[in-house]
Amino acid sequence: MSQLPVVLAAVSAFVITAVTGYFLIPFLKRLHYGQTIKEIGPTWHKDKGGTPTMGGIMFIIGIVVATALGACTLFWGDKTALQTVGAQQWSRLIYGILMALGFGFVGFLDDYISVVKKRNMGLRAREKFLLQLLIGAVYLMALYFSGSRSTALRLPFFGAVELGWLYWPVALFIIVGTVNAVNLTDGIDGLSGSVTFVVALGFLVLSGILGYAGFTLLAAAVAGGCIGYLLYNFHPAKVFMGDTGSLFLGGIVVAMAFGIGLPVVLVFTGIVYICETLSDIIQIGCYKLTHKRVFKMAPIHHHFEMSGWSEVKIVTVFSLVALAGCVLAVFWVLGM
Template sequence: MESNKKSCIQELHKHKAATPTMGGIAMNLSLILLTLLYYLVTGTFLWVHLLLILYGVMGFIDDYIKIKKLRDGVTRKEKLIGLTLISVVVVSLLLAEFPQQGQILFPFVHHALAVNGYLYGALMVFLIVMSSNSVNITDGLDGLALGVCSIVYGFIAVFAYRMNADDVLFGAVVMLGACLATLWFNKYPAKIFMGDTGSLMLGGSIAVFLIRLEMPVWIVLMLIVSIFEAVSVIIQLSSLRFFHKRVFKIAPFHHHLEKCGWRETVITSSFCMVTLGACILAYLGFGVVQ
């Protein structure tokens, strides 16, 4: 079943076989260097931002194994365990640095929900792993994941500016710049792929920034495209396992659309438009909360 899916994807994208990958290394390095520069200028060291590189390291291991053909990357179980452990470390530091965390804002709702203790930490870890995995799954077409994430980072920067969260504003602007710079080479036809080194870090950082703003629920809204991509994989695998039938021609959903005859550029632009609409809705909901 898994081998059939991979061969089908390889057939769809056989013309991309020679495209270099791991462009995400430059994105991770830009975050490291600019975080260090921020410390030199302001005297404030953004530990949480630096720890986001751990998601990139996880992705690098996956990419390296694939490139060296040692095996077909890390397994789903290994990736899940790795992302969970990294997220536990990140959330622990986030709670230590910002002890007021525990308030969860909801779009269009004036009052926040107070969630304390281990329940809050466990929920945040789940959301980060979900976000990181979802963006990773979305990264299957030229410019798709980067286009979606660029829009999301832009709106996170606006939220951070309005909430006077300079650390998140800095991180969102840095990542927006990194996404746009990489997108220049990753747009169709892609000259380089960012690989898991980039996509895992993008999804993880988006979740961490929104959690820092006490807006974790916004992850589901702003990354609706990526989350649906992940859900399409779960639906497909569940249907094949229990009913021995396919719901989609191939999962994730963007590959299903390809099999239906959609052009790659049309899929990418459509998903970006949906993301933009979701982010505008999130902004309207944010306005009510404020």
């Protein structure tokens, strides 16, 4: 596969996201779509109150348009690309993007209710969870009817494990769990965007190794979109992605993992997301059982903040951890 479509996807995602942000941020300010700082988090985060949110819209547009441009360029340069790559892979790509857009819409509803309707916590937890389950289930049904009917899960060191009908609830758990884990990671300036940029680079390499041209384009677009967004979100942030952006990114990460047929690779590539979620679960569980806290504050990035780490240091260290996870993922795939 020519590298031109991949480069075009990355560069166009960056440019579209950056240009969209230039116009979107002042627009959000005029609408007074400022972030309401919730009760959780360090007290000094209250100084960030009023920073425009829903900034995820900028990279949603950038990633979707850039992936389409990359695909069109690929088809233009290779008239047999659809047959060579396979219709099933392209359908996985389309369904994955649609799923991510569905999660992004749930996030948009959450942000809208929080910012416009002034209901601080946005959608109720039950409402959000049910919508996420529905989107995940529809995505799995779409994969099934498009021909992706394998119920085997490839595990590190164990190979493919046949789960039968259990595959579907496990897959749904991975989808919803990952989306919410990415959402938890969006807690300080530049964190979610930086970590997801590294994760996208990991999937760029993995999809290239495995020959998934469509997901190579998507990963390149996600990487470019994250960099374009970080121009405005790196500390001190001029805009936040909101649940609109974080749930979309969670869906995209899921789409890339399922798209290359390795959902369990998220154990490596998504190591930061997993640690964020586990820290929250451990904190809540221990406090309910013992009335004692394991961390100074959860998720774990707040623990390091409370320990005196700067936001820039946290972002740097967490991105390096994500990079290490992606390297392990590459070694696993090369050894399969």
